[in-house]
């Protein structure tokens with residue numbers, strides 16, 4: 001199976017791929033790999049070998065075992081795991097209000113009012129919504145050889161009716177680390193505005209990533225709705241970014257000194273590895289701090305999120321390059337345009353830009369192995385395009401053809 005390639009042909013677009021056996025489509029991940037994968041561009045499922053304990057499909061209970069294992073893996077930690085005595089209070093925020101919920105609601109909402117302002121703790125989002133009747137169905141991703149329907153879900157994010165931090169006692173900090181990504185300022189803005197709606201008054205930005213926790217020259221930046229009102233109109237990060245910086249102990253010391261008890265980190269893999277150890281260090285010290293990770297990946301390759309910020313901008317911008325390549329290729333005799341786009345481990349930008357542009361003939365992405373040569377190879381198809389259309393445009397994601 002792994003040497004025969006075939007192509008899926010959509011109008012004007014060919015994505016080269018191998019025929020994969022169902023077993024190679026497994027998306028099941030262990031707890032640790034789910035997290036690592038999520039942080040390391042794991043939306044890719046086809047073609048990647050996943051190290052998991054094999055499922056014994058001869059066991060008549062395999063499905064219920066799989067589902068309960070899946071449930072355990074997505075069992076979210078809660079603040080009361082670390083602070084069993086933490087007392088919940090009614091939330092001051094509600095999806096239906098644009099000002100903090102006031103005292104008059106503290107005892108509950110009027111019974112005749114349909115409130116629907118919160119996410120229930122048991123709300124779930126189904127990850128797989130397609131029932132494939134056969135492993136040979138186009139795009140089939142099967143757990144087992146018979147392609148049985150197995151429910152996979154994750155918790156639904158959003159505001160809860162009970163909170164554990166009194167807004168007046170919160171000092172929230174926001175930090176942006178790693179490289180830039182479109183949308184960082186939008187996220188900073190929205191965090192500040194939402195915190196204010198909760199009633200939080202003390203909000204600061206930590207300048208230049210984790211470095212801002214140790215460098216005495218870098219003063220924290222007070223953030224209010226007024227400060228962030230128009231920041232989404234400019235690129236980059238209002239706070240600045242950096243790589244490297246202090247050790248975890250120094251960061252947590254600094255947070256304690258500053259009285260920060262809520263930290264929002266915006267960043268990629270490294271940033272989240274840092275956030276994780278900051279959280280662990282806070283737990284070890286017994287300081288009540290909420291560490292919130294906001295994943296930053298322009299590649300949109302986090303399975304558990306609808307879409308990561310910056311992705312749409314990347315797709316939009318990519319189309320300008322595609323359009324230029326198209327014009328060049330079609331103006332030249334037997335012209336071939338090649339556009340290389342971001343995406344070392346996943347090809348969502350390349351695929352979406354290709355589809356949206358309507359100008360790409362071949363799209364090569366890391367998830368889908370292909371041959372350059374041979375009867376089903378890319379070059380053969382390119383020759384066919386030149387012979388029949390006179391020109392062609394190819395879109396290549398950075399990591400295409402590099403997954404072994």
Ligand SMILES: Nc1ncnc2c1ncn2[C@@H]1O[C@H](COP(=O)(O)OP(=O)(O)OP(=O)(O)O)[C@@H](O)[C@H]1O
Nearest residue numbers: 177178179210243244245267268269270271273274
């Ligand atoms: N394993 C780790 N433990 C603690 N901190 C880390 C770890 N890896 C990276 N960091 C810290 O996280 C910050 C950002 O990391 P990094 O430069 O790797 O960017 P990133 O978050 O992966 O973003 P990008 O995807 O843009 O590269 C740095 O300040 C770095 O010191």
Ligand SMILES: O=P(O)(O)OC[C@H]1O[C@](O)(CO)[C@@H](O)[C@@H]1O
Nearest residue numbers: 297298299342343344345398399
């Ligand atoms: O060259 P680096 O820093 O490893 O990053 C490359 C990766 O970063 C991105 O450009 C953005 O995540 C990816 O498309 C690419 O895979």
